[in-house]
Amino acid sequence: MRLRTENLQMVAKLAVVALGMFAFGYALIPLYRAICEATGINILSLSERQVPGNGAAGAAARSVARNTQVDRSRVITVEFDANSRGPWQFKPAERSIQVHPGELATVMYEFQNVQDRRMAAQAIPSYAPRQAAPHFNKLECFCFTQYTLDPGERKQWPVAFIIDPRIPKDVTTITLSYTFFEVGGKTPAAPLAHAAPVARPGADA
Known part of the structure; x- marks a missing residue:
């Protein structure tokens, strides 16, 4: 009889522990959300947005976001430029956007082959400025791939990126420039993008 009583007590304790673990797990999501809001760490917000792609690019985006803190005290203007080296149309859907360092952003580029023949291009x-390059992390970009387009074919491609919060404080504007060229021809040199001059402390007005 005593052994049976002890077994029942043990079962009751285990049931209480199991219920406690379930309640703790259920409370984790609002707890994480409260921590994110208090610290500014972008753990959950990415899953609530449209993550570019479900493959390697999406996994990379989630990985970077887990390890990146959004710096909401700073705003960086990102300008987009497009250069064509051939008879086609190539342009960004937006000329510029403003982002916080550590924030995931996406912009679309538009391309159309206006020739009467198929072409391969990249x-x-x-x-x-050049010092921005190491801090400009592209998670998805059409520049990673060579494309073949039929006559008259039109495409839209995304560029998803995060600017590392460790970027120098004096960088307030970044110009991302693309040159689209036909594969098989002479590859052009990378264009010199022009960004607004960076104001330096102590400079004369």
């Missing part, structure tokens, strides 16, 4: 990027 894009190469450049950055201004």
Whole structure:
């Protein structure tokens, strides 16, 4: 009889522990959300946005976001430029956007082959100022791939990126420039993108 009583007590304790673990797990999501809001760490917000792609690019975006803190005290203007080296149309859907360092952003580029023949082409990027390049992390970009387009074919491609919060404080404007060239021809040199001059402390007005 005593053994049976002890077994029942043990079962009751285990049931209480199981219920406590379930309640703790259920409370984790609002707890994480409160921590994110208090610290500014972007853990959950990315899953609530449209993450570019479900493959390697999407996994990379989630990985970077887990390890990146959004700096909401700073705003960086990102300008987009497009250069064509051939008879086609190539342009960004937006000329510029403003982002916080550490924030995931996406912009679309539009391309159309206006020739009467099929073509294979690829894009190469450049950055201004140059010191911004190591801090401009592209998670998805059409420049990673060579494309074949039929006569008259029109495409839209995304560029998803995060600017590292460790970017120098004096960088307030970044120009991302692409040159689209036909594969098989002479590859052009990367264009020199022009960004607005950076104001330095102590400079004369």
